[in-house]
Amino acid sequence: MISKMTNMCVYVLNQDSAFDFYTNKLGFKVKMDVPMGANARWLTVTPPEQPELEITLFPVAVGRMFSEETVKLMTELISKGTFGPGVFSCTDIYATYEELKSKGVEFVKPPTKEFYGTEALFKDDSGNWFSLYQQ
Amino acid sequence: MKRTIEQYPKVYLYKRVVQAKLFIDSHYAENIELNNIADEAYFSKFHFIRLFKNIYGKTPHQYLTAVRIEKAIQLLRAGQTVSEACYAVGFESLSSFGSLFKRTVGVTPSAFLEEQQKMKVQIMNTPLMFVPGCFAYQHGWSENSNFEIVP
Numbered sequence: 001m002i003s004k005m006t007n008m009c010v011y012v013l014n015q016d017s018a019f020d021f022y023t024n025k026l027g028f029k030v031k032m033d034v035p036m037g038a039n040a041r042w043l044t045v046t047p048p049e050q051p052e053l054e055i056t057l058f059p060v061a062v063g064r065m066f067s068e069e070t071v072k073l074m075t076e077l078i079s080k081g082t083f084g085p086g087v088f089s090c091t092d093i094y095a096t097y098e099e100l101k102s103k104g105v106e107f108v109k110p111p112t113k114e115f116y117g118t119e120a121l122f123k124d125d126s127g128n129w130f131s132l133y134q135q
Numbered sequence: 136m137k138r139t140i141e142q143y144p145k146v147y148l149y150k151r152v153v154q155a156k157l158f159i160d161s162h163y164a165e166n167i168e169l170n171n172i173a174d175e176a177y178f179s180k181f182h183f184i185r186l187f188k189n190i191y192g193k194t195p196h197q198y199l200t201a202v203r204i205e206k207a208i209q210l211l212r213a214g215q216t217v218s219e220a221c222y223a224v225g226f227e228s229l230s231s232f233g234s235l236f237k238r239t240v241g242v243t244p245s246a247f248l249e250e251q252q253k254m255k256v257q258i259m260n261t262p263l264m265f266v267p268g269c270f271a272y273q274h275g276w277s278e279n280s281n282f283e284i285v286p
Contacts, residue, residue, distance in 0.1 A: 007267055029205075034258050034265050042266045094146070095190045098153040 007044070009056045010085050013075060013126040015043055018057045021125040025103045028055070047088065079127045081108075086130055093118050093134035100132075152186050159195065163202045164225040169195050204239045207232070212251050217244040 012018035022028045028045040031054050035041050040061070044054040060066060060074045077083065090096045093111045097120055101107060108129060109121040120132045155172045172195060173183035187195050203224040210220040218229060221244070226232040236244045258265055 032265055034262050036262065036266070042262075091192065092190045094149050095153050095156075098149050099157065102153065102157065 004052070006052065007054045007056060008085070009058050010124070010128055011060050011074060011078060011083075011126070012057045012124070012128075013060055013078060015041060015057055015059045017125050019043060019045075022055075022057060025100065025105055081123060081127050081129055083127075084129045084131070087133050088130055089133050089135070091134065093120060093132060096132060148186060149190075152183075152190055155183070155187065155195065156191060156198070159199050159202060163199060163206060164223060166225070167199060169199070200235060201239070204236055207236065207244065208240065208247070211244060211248045214252075217248060220244065 010018075019030075022045045023030060027048055029048060029051070030043075031046050031051070032042055032044040034043075040059060043057045045057065046052075046054055060071055060078065062068050062071050066074065097107070097111050100122060105122050107120055107122045109119070111118050111120040111132075111134075117133055117135045119134075121129055122132060123129045158172060159167065170180060173180045184194050187193075187198070191198055193201060203226060206224045207220040207226075210223055211217070215223070217233075221229050221232040226235075233243055236247070240247060242250070
């Protein structure tokens with residue numbers, strides 16, 4: 001029986017810039033940063049209060065997993081904001097919004113009261129968008 | 136009816152408390168006088184602490200300590216010595232740093248440093264121990280590979 005999700009993957013266009021975005025802007029903690037040859041590293045971060053969920057910041061690069069054509073297609077799709085990998089929750093959405101905005105994070109939607117809670121939408125440095133949510 | 140950010144309550148209060156938090160984030164290594172932060176935020180000290188705690192779950196002083204410990208963790212991971220880390224993040228005494236670190240992290244700074252160094256050696260020797268098998272497999276990374284990308 002499956003019990004938990006421990007690791008999920010967000011495809012990013014540049015690992016260095018994603019590292020800066022997720023740690024310095026979102027305030028996530030680095031869990032693993034293991035060099036894997038000259039051009040790759042195994043880079044995982046965790047939300048500040050959820051050390052058991054590792055988010056792997058995986059580079060979209062030509063290799064065994066992605067062909068050149070796939071990389072081109074994925075780069076285009078990610079850049080134009082096709083993918084929304086998840087929802088982050090916070091205790092105070094207005095304070096979080098103000099902080100992230102002042103750090104230059106791009107919001108697609110400001111905090112808005114919906115019937116299910118208050119929600120905002122922001123993009124990471126690659127173009128992946130996330131929901132920021134407060135119940 | 137939807138309410139957007141422009142209508143959320145007391146937007147100026149949020150902005151000031153967030154600015155105070157960001158001030159701590161960037162000046163944690165200095166001798167921060169929390170009274171000054173409250174002054175800069177145009178609050179009475181009491182009002183400021185209460186608002187800060189409502190938003191962040193910690194008083195400004197508790198938050199400052201947490202930021203310093205977190206930064207010390209990063210410095211120890213990067214290989215700095217315990218005393219280098221202690222003074223670099225703004226603590227003035229090794230003993231108060233040591234006891235606050237232990238209370239937060241669960242081990243002393245020197246034990247933490249030792250753990251990190253052991254782990255670094257392990258990562259160097261057996262990097263695949265730290266990567267889920269599915270990813271290693273898809274990338275053609277095997278025990279004997281040099282992790283070069285294989286098209």
